[in-house]
Every structure is written in structure tokens, then in C-alpha cells.
Amino acid sequence: MENKNGSMGTVAKKSISSVSSFITTFIMIAVDVLLGYITYQLARMGYFPLTVIFIIIILMISVAFLVPKLSHLKWIVVGLSAWLLFSIFPILFTIFNAFTNYGDGHLISQAQAIEQISNQTYLPEIGKAYEWVSYRSDDNDYLLWVKDNEESTFIARPVESEGEERVFDVVPGENGIGEIDDDGAPLTIEGYTRLNRIIAATDQNLTNIKFGDPDKTIQVRSPSEAAELLPLFKYHADDNTFENQQIGTIYYDREGTWTARDGSKLIPGYNSVIGFDNFVEFATSPGLRGPLVTIVTWNFIFATMSLLLTFSLGLLIAVIYGDPHFKGKKILRSFLIIPYTIPSLITILIWRGMLNPDLGIVNRMLESFLGISPDWFNVPILARIAILTVNTWLGYPYWMLVTSGALQSIPSDIYEAAEVDGATGFQRFWRITLPLLLVSVGPLMIASFIFNFNNFNLIYVFINGGPPIPTATTTAGYTDIIISYVYNLAFASGRGVQYGYASAISVVLFILIAIMSLIQFRFTNMWEEVGENV
């Protein structure tokens, strides 16, 4: 590199630069060690994808500082690391998720799922039985005394109880046990009341409580018997199936869900790759496709109308008040950009209050002047009009500012020439002003379109996409756009959270946005400028 300390003149300068390079190397090593420690811990916790990203970051930093040929990377490496970690990796993660069943019922790994299913138990109708006596405290804590066929006895607390021993022997004087009866059951236990047969038999809670240690659980089976619970499912590792011990059904592993031949499924399943199923479901299931068609259509209408309305109003103001003879321009501008100066979330919340159908100021005024009270929140078309109104309010100052700047840069001699040729004011606007304007602000229009296409805040905060679409099987509303629909699918769906499916729609949306962005970049000559050699 010719611009690397190449023209250093004196020895003194050289030694300074070697001291500073020593310091940077030292800092680099310190950073690498810290990141190395984090990486090691991540690997130990089993977070392997993230571990890989961290290893790449460490390599990048080391290379940037150690390989002279790549020293320009020093300037980018920190930003690039953050970018890799929080822009690239999340996108890759989302694309991967799109091909999995990640979501409610499939949030855990296969080993965890096997463990959870193996822990499920059932109360056998025959098998080892105990005699039992129960005790209840004032706080509705229970104890169970049991005696098996070999006459050995013990007392068990519920499985959920913590802190104390769950199982203990019957020793008078210990654990608050008083005298014992002929069978060996305590007559009194301090803090508890012994329940007689009738009370115990009618106690609603008792038959639902599992007593004892997690691996040896006892439950009351009948007024005279308690029994030890058995594992409901037996896992066969050789062919990865579960067998129901009670009725013998076999469950086969089908893409992360153990499914029987009759279609019944075990819960939970595990997180596994399921190929294109999410995309297929997205295209074929009527309950999903129906709302999606509505949502995508509205998404395009919303973005187009928002752009048209804000652009036209902004341009109108710029044209009418752009006249240099018009006094008070500056004051007017200061007033008119006010909507733009308020953080949009706050504005949306304010409008939500103003348009509240029962209590808001807008409807109270409409009511008293015109005698109407439109239901902005519950009638689909009114909700859409309300959202477009709010968005126009939010967005027109931007276009007012942008177009008045752009109008001034149109040379005035073009207008003079047009006037000489006898063009009317209207013609001048349509034939000269607008085409020239579109050339200069076209890229911004595309950017604005993309921004509104994904204007999550407005849709979500205003009325959360409502009113709901009645035929939808997922949470979907008439003002939902794709991004708010995806968000609800991932976090608030009526069918439980569905990250996999939400990710699949995200991937489709990624592609749509990428196409629009590429068009924008072509328009702006951004690509050419990237390549320019200044």
C-alpha cells in the first residue's frame, strides 16, 4: 500500500509509529481474547451458529491488524462486525427458520422433546397399589400417607413442593407427626388435618395431585387405593418411535412430530427442518391464503395511496406557495412542517385518541355539526380511510420540503421559452414541471414507497391491523399489511406463535423488497456511483 506510512522521513517518526502500532496490536489482542472467551462460552452453551459468527469476527479483526495488505479493513471492521451480527446473521437465521417448523409445540430440540414425552405418565388401572390416608393444611397443602403390600409405609408431599424432602418415613415426633394408628398412619400431623374417608373421597383436588419424587410418583386411584404412576410412552431409539404403554399405539417421527397412523400427534414435537412445507401451506391453505390475498392487495393500495396523497398535497403546497412574491412563506413553512417534527409514534397515538369512535374529538364534532358518527375502528373501509388520512398528515410535510427544493432547481429559462411558445400555466405544469420533478425526486418516491410498504408502526399502533377478518384462521385484520401480519403470526397468533411460517412470509417479503430496492438503485445511479473512481 503506497499510503501506508510509506514516506516517513525520520527515525523519530518511525519509532513513534512503531510504538503506536505496538499499542494497536496490544488492543487488538485484548479484544480478541475477550471475544475468544465469549466464543468459548457460547460454544459451551451449545449456541453453535452464533459461535461461528464470533469466530468469523475474531478472524476479521486479526486479519485487519496483522496482514498489511488488508490493513484498510481496520477502518471497517468494527462496523462490519456489528453488521454481520445484527443484520446478516438475523437474515440468514430467518431464511433458515422458513424451512423449519419452529414455533409453538416445536420450540425445543429432539433430545429435550424425547425427555419431556418420556416424563409423561399415566395411572395404571391395575398394578402395584397402596393403602392411603390424606392430610390437608389450612393453606390447602396436602400430605399422603401410604402403605404397600409389604407393610412398609411412608409419607409423601406433592411433587411440586420445594425445599423440603418430598418423601419421609413415619417416625412419631419428627416432621410434626403425632401418635400413629393401628395401620401405622399418623393420627395427627402438626399443621395438617387428617381427612376422613368421606371428606377425602369428595375432595376435588386430591385425585389430581401427584405425590412423591418426580421419578416415583404416586396418585390416588380410588377411595381405597393409590398407585404408582408409570411412564406413558416408551422411546425406541433404534427406529426413533414412541410406544404408548397403555394402549400400544406406535408414534412415528414425521418431520419433528411423533405421529400415529391415525394422525394423532404427541406434544411436544421438536424443531426440525421441514423443507418447503411452510411455503406450500402459504400457497394452498384457504384459511391462510384468504387473508393473505386481502393483506397483500391492501399493502400495495396503502403504499401507493400514501405516496400519491402525500406527494400531491406536498407538491400542491410547494407550487402554490413557492412563488417568491408570496409573503409569509417562512412562517407558513414552520407551521406546516409541525406534523413532521413530532415522533410518528406519538402522532399515531394522538390520532388514535382523536378518532376514537365513541369519545374522540373528531366524532364529537361530526356528531354535533353533521349528525354522523363514523366507526373508524370497526368498519373496514372507514378504518382504511382513517389510516390513509393519518398517514397523509404524517407524510406531506416531507414532500413539501423535498419538492420545493427540487422546484427551485428547475431553470427558469425553460418556463420563459414555454411562455413564448404560448403554453398555458396548466400545460407548463404537466409538460415541464412534473416530468423534470419526477426525474429528480423519483428515487425518493421509490424510497418512500418502500418505507410505507413496511410502515409497521402506523398499522400496528393505530388499531393493530383491525378490524379482524372473520374468515381468517390466523390473527389478521383489514388494515394489516404484510409486515404487521408477520409480526402477529410470530408473536400473537391465535394458533400459537409460528416462527417458521412467519419466517417463510418474511423471506417472500425480503424478495419483494429486494426487487423494489434494486429498481430504486438503478434509478438513482447508485450502482454507478459505487463503482466510480474519484
Added chain:
Amino acid sequence: MSNQAKDKKTITITQQRRIGLILRWVLAAVLIIFSIFPVIWIVSASIDPVNNLATQKLIPDNAGFKNFRELINNPIFPFFTWLWNSIKVSVITTVLTLSLTTMAAFAFSRFRFKGRQSLLKTILLVQSFPNLLAIVALFSISKQIGDVFASLGLNTHGGLILVYLGGAMGMNIWLMKGYMDTIPRDIDESAHVDGANDWQVFFYLILPLLRPILVVIGILSFIGTYGEFIIARTLLTKRELQTVMVGLQIYTSGQYTQNWGVFSAGALIAALPIMIIYLVLQDQIVGGLTAGAVKG
């Protein structure tokens, strides 16, 4: 005769002008009302002691600062903690964004290296994907980092700032690099001849010249971070850590109609810093907007 006709004509032209002017002012009045009505309404709500959406009047009876006092004293909604959190996170994010993007833009503008163009194009393209779509991933990355290094994980401002920084490259680098390209390279070359290294060129020569674009990117980054709400809401679940936008949204998700006055007071205070920045720095911001920034 001809003179008279001329007079008539001038009269009609001045009359036309006058009518046009009146029409313009009428239209301007309508537009001004449309623009500032919500603001007036929220100001009136904030000083209206009724504190209720349904009974609030445009001109309140017994106006006073009751709602503001309640905002200060409400222990469930620590409004000023939220405001402080927002300012803290936004300032730190802005400063770090500026340092990262300025340095990266310097490399992209001044060095010629393999993969420079494709890297820049990739950064631009990736930027256009809303990171909200990858929010599940962002959440789990934050959680996993937090399991190892608690101060950068979930429910920390450090973790939130880190996520914001991940999206800082992109349009900002683009604006910054474009501006740097307009600074002639002769300046650096003569400095190199005099024995300056890259760092000195960057720090003593280029950086001072970047002040206008630093102001623009700084303001837009501050405003964008201050107004961001959905990522902050996902990553920060502890009430005392939340930002003011999240707080206001939570405030209105409950029985907001009965606390409308207090909400209005909060909204007004939260909006004020940004409104002042905008009105004072109008011209710089407009410059940045026309260069391709979209309000976030």
C-alpha cells in the same frame, strides 16, 4: 380610449392577484389548522384537569398543571426514567453510529481494495430489509449473548444499542461516502507527501470538513433511534429500563381514555426535544432529506 382599456386591464389583473392572494391565505389557514389541530388538542388535553378523553374540551375549564404533576408522581409509569433512558440510548447510539460510519466511509472513499464495490452494494441492499422481520432472530441472538455476557444481552441498554448499531451501516455510509468523494484527494496526497499517515489525514484533514454531513446524519440517527419502538419493546421487558416511546405505547394500551390528560402531558414532553431540533435545524435536515434519507 386605448388608455382607458389599459387601465381596466391593470385593475382586473390587480384584482385577480388580490383574489388569488386571498384564496391562498384561506387555503393556508385550512392547511395550518389541519397541521396543528392535533398539537393544539394535545396541549389543551395536557392542561385540562378532567384527564378524560370523553369529556375533554378544546378550551379547558380550570386549566392547570395537574396532569404534569401526576406524571412526575406516578410510580407505576416512571415517565422521566423512560425519557432519560431514551435520551441516553439515542445519544450513545448516535455517537457510535457516527464513528463507525465515518471510518467505514473513509475506507470506501479513499482506499481501493478488492471487493470494495460488492461490499458496498451488499451493505446498501441489506439495509433495505426492515430488521423488524428478523425480530425473532434478534431476540434470540440477544438472549444468547446475554447468557454469556450479561451486560450486552436482553433487558440491557447495551444490548439494545448493539442491535441498533447493527443497522447503522447502510444509507449513512452511503451519504457519508458521497460527501467524502466531493473532497479532493489532492489534499490527502499532499499530506501523505508531508509524512502524515492515514489516521492523521482522516483525523486532522477530512474530519473537520465533514461537519455539515455529520450534523445531518447525527440528527437523523438521533431522531430515528429516539422514535424507534418495536425493537426496544421486544428486547426490554423491565419497566424501569424501557424507552419513552415504549412507555407511551404501553400507557395507551390500557384504559387510556381515562388517563388521556396524563398521556397528553407525557406525549408533549416526549415530543418537545425532537420538535425543537427540527425547527431550529430545518435547513440542514432538509438537505439530508433530499439526499435520500427517509424518516424512520
